Amino acid sequence: MDGPSGSGKSSTSRGVAARLGLRYLDTGAMFRAITWWLLQRGVDVEDAAAVAALADAPVLVSGTDPAAPSITVDGVDVAGPIRSAQVTGAVSAVSAVPEIRARLLREQRDIIGAGGIVVEGRDIGTVVAPDAAVKVYLTADPGARAARRTAELTGTTVEATHADLARRDRLDSGRVTAPLAMADDAHHIDTTPFTLEEVVDQVVRLVEERADGEGRLAERR
Numbered sequence: 001m002d003g004p005s006g007s008g009k010s011s012t013s014r015g016v017a018a019r020l021g022l023r024y025l026d027t028g029a030m031f032r033a034i035t036w037w038l039l040q041r042g043v044d045v046e047d048a049a050a051v052a053a054l055a056d057a058p059v060l061v062s063g064t065d066p067a068a069p070s071i072t073v074d075g076v077d078v079a080g081p082i083r084s085a086q087v088t089g090a091v092s093a094v095s096a097v098p099e100i101r102a103r104l105l106r107e108q109r110d111i112i113g114a115g116g117i118v119v120e121g122r123d124i125g126t127v128v129a130p131d132a133a134v135k136v137y138l139t140a141d142p143g144a145r146a147a148r149r150t151a152e153l154t155g156t157t158v159e160a161t162h163a164d165l166a167r168r169d170r171l172d173s174g175r176v177t178a179p180l181a182m183a184d185d186a187h188h189i190d191t192t193p194f195t196l197e198e199v200v201d202q203v204v205r206l207v208e209e210r211a212d213g214e215g216r217l218a219e220r221r
């Protein structure tokens with residue numbers, strides 16, 4: 001599941017995984033967790049060489065239960081702190097550093113293992129899991145994304161959220177390594193007119209259509 005910030009990837013992926021009894025991985029949380037760790041150490045995240053030098057240092061553990069997503073860095077539960085405005089403002093710079101992406105790509109593929117998992121991010125269908133049985137690319141109108149995101153935050157306005165989403169879209173789509181992009185074989189769903197439940201239904205249907213008579217999904221080769 002790929003798509004721009006606030007398009008509904010996390011909520012949809014968790015809903016689909018819960019419905020189908022699959023695991024769930026939020027790869028954005030992994031980038032956020034490393035960003036949090038770097039900020040805690042006072043590293044200048046705009047200094048790509050400094051970020052690259054520390055890319056392998058923190059130990060990340062990502063939980064894959066869609067009912068209780070979790071992430072720790074060096075044993076510290078950072079599920080809350082990684083959603084702070086400070087981390088959100090710094091994560092695009094960190095995620096543009098090739099050494100960070102290479103490290104997380106290895107870990108993401110280890111977790112994916114034999115499959116049975118819904119994985120969300122920016123480059124899942126294009127880079128992380130090009131053989132995925134089902135690929136979905138979610139979008140929503142910028143106004144809808146900003147309104148949805150603002151509704152879950154305090155102390156911000158739709159205009160400020162809109163500007164932040166536009167900034168992250170630009171950085172995530174414009175970076176050289178693994179930019180946000182829709183895979184050629186992905187199903188595009190514009191979620192703007194649909195409720196979360198309706199989008200989950202649509203994705204579950206796509207998965208069921210790909211499954212064999214015993215509910216198994218074959219990877220693309």
Ligand SMILES: Nc1ncnc2c1ncn2[C@@H]1O[C@H](COP(=O)(O)OP(=O)(O)OP(=O)(O)O)[C@@H](O)[C@H]1O
Nearest residue numbers: 005006007008009010011148149152191194195196
């Ligand atoms: N189809 C939908 N209709 C209405 N609200 C939705 C829909 N899908 C998601 N939302 C809401 O929009 C907000 C953003 O969704 P979510 O966090 O899943 O997006 P995201 O793409 O994972 O964002 P990010 O990349 O920033 O983590 C949440 O409050 C979520 O409940």
Ligand SMILES: Nc1ccn([C@H]2C[C@H](O)[C@@H](COP(=O)(O)O)O2)c(=O)n1
Nearest residue numbers: 027028029031091095121122123168
């Ligand atoms: N596969 C991924 C996942 C995330 N990122 C980067 C880009 C985002 O701005 C940031 C945070 O992700 P979010 O929590 O908003 O989904 O992480 C990426 O480059 N590749």
